[in-house]
Amino acid sequence: MCAIEAGKRGRKVMVLDHANKPGKKILMSGGGRCNFTNQDISASNFISHNPHFCKSALSRYTQWDFIAMVDDHQISYHERDLGKLFCDDSARDILNMLLAECDKANVDIQLNCDIKDISKTDDSAFVISTATGNFQTSSLVIACGGLSIPKMCASPLGYKVAEQFDHHIWPTTAGLVPFTLQPDDKERFAKLSGIAVECIVSNDRIQFKENILFTHRGLSGPAILQISSYWEPGESININLLPDIDIVNLLKTRKSEQPNTRLKAILGELLPKRVLLTFLGQETVDEPLQIISHERIREIATQLQQWQIKPNGTEGYRTAEVTLGGVDCNELSSKTMESSKVSGLYFIGEVVDVTGWLGGYNFQWAWSSGWCAGQIV
Numbered sequence: 001m002c003a004i005e006a007g008k009r010g011r012k013v014m015v016l017d018h019a020n021k022p023g024k025k026i027l028m029s030g031g032g033r034c035n036f037t038n039q040d041i042s043a044s045n046f047i048s049h050n051p052h053f054c055k056s057a058l059s060r061y062t063q064w065d066f067i068a069m070v071d072d073h074q075i076s077y078h079e080r081d082l083g084k085l086f087c088d089d090s091a092r093d094i095l096n097m098l099l100a101e102c103d104k105a106n107v108d109i110q111l112n113c114d115i116k117d118i119s120k121t122d123d124s125a126f127v128i129s130t131a132t133g134n135f136q137t138s139s140l141v142i143a144c145g146g147l148s149i150p151k152m153c154a155s156p157l158g159y160k161v162a163e164q165f166d167h168h169i170w171p172t173t174a175g176l177v178p179f180t181l182q183p184d185d186k187e188r189f190a191k192l193s194g195i196a197v198e199c200i201v202s203n204d205r206i207q208f209k210e211n212i213l214f215t216h217r218g219l220s221g222p223a224i225l226q227i228s229s230y231w232e233p234g235e236s237i238n239i240n241l242l243p244d245i246d247i248v249n250l251l252k253t254r255k256s257e258q259p260n261t262r263l264k265a266i267l268g269e270l271l272p273k274r275v276l277l278t279f280l281g282q283e284t285v286d287e288p289l290q291i292i293s294h295e296r297i298r299e300i301a302t303q304l305q306q307w308q309i310k311p312n313g314t315e316g317y318r319t320a321e322v323t324l325g326g327v328d329c330n331e332l333s334s335k336t337m338e339s340s341k342v343s344g345l346y347f348i349g350e351v352v353d354v355t356g357w358l359g360g361y362n363f364q365w366a367w368s369s370g371w372c373a374g375q376i377v
């Protein structure tokens, strides 16, 4: 995005990438359909040590600007839950659109380019030494992304360059990532592998209402990925498997109206049978309501609506969608993304300490921050 905008202004732009193909993360995003933005974007959808920093870029290049480009290229898309926009056909449509725009703007993309060293000369030019030669430039934009999915060419280069030029880096951790479980929990819940349930997942700071997915390794699904970005190691999370239902009231009412009905007949309409068995046990689910005391009804509600679980950890950068932390926003201009320490040096996208929620927010940050730098480099 930055290269396109700078190229449109007549700047001579070269993109150096060590990958053998461009836009690998775009291709694998959104299950191959690229959740390229969201209809509803605000600063509260982003995590940063400076929660105000992202506002300027997001308001200067909005989701509507990106959608207009997608429309111009006649890419068909659809909305899924919570405003998420996905391609109808393939993520490749988004990549092809960006490559076509790069082409129009005369951007030179050099792939398989191993960057050996970056230095600054006395006359304020940057020299980038690569395996295929040295390049000199007055503006250097670092758009190396985060550490997530090393197999997809993620590397720490962006953070290293920032450090080299005396930038502060907030510690990085994996975000939007599945949880692994303690051995006992892992064994207990592995038999639910493949089951998704709409839940409210929360900790003391935030809550998300989306699906959780039981997997053979632990817990995943959108609600889990979201809370993982707010999780501290050692902390428990709360899961309400029956959001929006007053289960105590429901069971008490049914008990007085249909005392012979078994618990499983009522709860079976609300949750998969295997989930009920795992949480309550065969004996309980077979009981007729008439023998279940009001106190026991409250216990059942607690088991299903206030499930507390302490993850063992996360799956880490191997599968994380994003990297939390990164280049400290307080040392960058929120309008241009330029370093306040080194003129001509810019940081955009995921390498910056701005991390979006699941739902197209991370791409929108990449588009918006890239667009802003592209107006000035």
Ligand SMILES: Cc1cc2nc3c(=O)[nH]c(=O)nc-3n(C[C@H](O)[C@H](O)[C@H](O)COP(=O)(O)OP(=O)(O)OC[C@H]3O[C@@H](n4cnc5c(N)ncnc54)[C@H](O)[C@@H]3O)c2cc1C
Pocket (backbone or CB within 6 Å): 016, 017, 018, 019, 022, 023, 024, 025, 026, 028, 029, 030, 031, 034, 035, 036, 037, 113, 114, 115, 143, 144, 145, 146, 148, 149, 152, 153, 154, 155, 156, 157, 158, 320, 321, 322, 348, 349, 350, 351, 359, 360, 361, 362, 363, 364, 366
């Ligand atoms: C599996 C997966 C699915 C995702 N799905 C979505 C989604 O649907 N919607 C959404 O909004 N976000 C999604 N994300 C997050 C999103 O992909 C990133 O936040 C976004 O791509 C960041 O853009 P970026 O340009 O900053 O970095 P990247 O897209 O990571 O690009 C960085 C580029 O720098 C290159 N590079 C890295 N190190 C070096 C080096 N040492 N030398 C030369 N080049 C280097 C890489 O090859 C790469 O081309 C997903 C992420 C993953 C991993």
